[in-house]
Amino acid sequence: MIFVGRILKTFLSSKIYPHFDRKFIHNPCKITKVTCSPMSKSALLILAKGAEEMESIITVDMLRRAGITVTLAGLDGGDPVLCSRQVTVVPDKSLSAALQDQPQYDAIILPGGLEGSDRLCKSEVVGKLLKDQEKSGRIVAAICAAPTAFAAHGIGLNKRVTSYPTTKDKIPADKYTYVEGERVVVDGNVVTSRGPGTAYWFGLKLIELLAGKPKADEVEKAMVISTY
Secondary structure (H helix, E strand, C coil): CHHHHHHHHHHHCCCHHHEEEEEEECCCCCCCCEEECCCCCCEEEEEEEECCCCHHHHHHHHHCCCCCCEEECCCCCCCCCEECCCCCCCCCHHHHHHHHHHHCCCCCEEEECCHHHHHHHHHHHHHHHHHHHCCCCEEEEEEEEHHHHHHHHHCCCCCCEHHHHHHHCCCCCCCCCCCHHHHHHHHCCEEEEECCHHHHHHHHHHHHHHHHHHHHHHHHHCCCCCCC
16 A cells, blocks of 8 residues: 555656646555546648748747647758748757657648758658658648658649649649649648648648648638637
């Protein structure tokens, strides 16, 4: 009995305990029920040098407002990343560390920016990650020039996609159905969007897919995106 009491005491003082809902009496001999709170969805946004900073930060910010756990991971390491408009962004950690800490995410997100997207296109690590993500049925998302990385790695073949207008010719017409006139295009688990100006709707659609339409509506209202 003393041994059981010590185990419970260790549990109550650990970092795990705050994530549990207490449904028991503080008596080690009379624990009735312990239930775990629902875990939040997770997303990984990959930040490469030359990425579009608006698309990166707006997406991360909005998903976090919705209670989604987002990891901002540096493609080439954990050092600050110089983005397309000379804004420096500090990632949470390197991509390798993010995958070591958590091998799977509910969504993998690629921001645009011509240089950043080109680096994503050429990364074998990103290619394998996207293929594994798509095969598992989890969300793969890209905005602006980043859908070109889908084309480079063979992701979302024969699906409806969109991108920044000037990158349309980099999306093979025989492998994709290119869509114009829509801010965000969703086809199965593949989500694409057009550019910095559509980043808010890109974020809202990801929130809807990960946390539900009510949560997306809640975030939209709080941010005064269309209700003003």
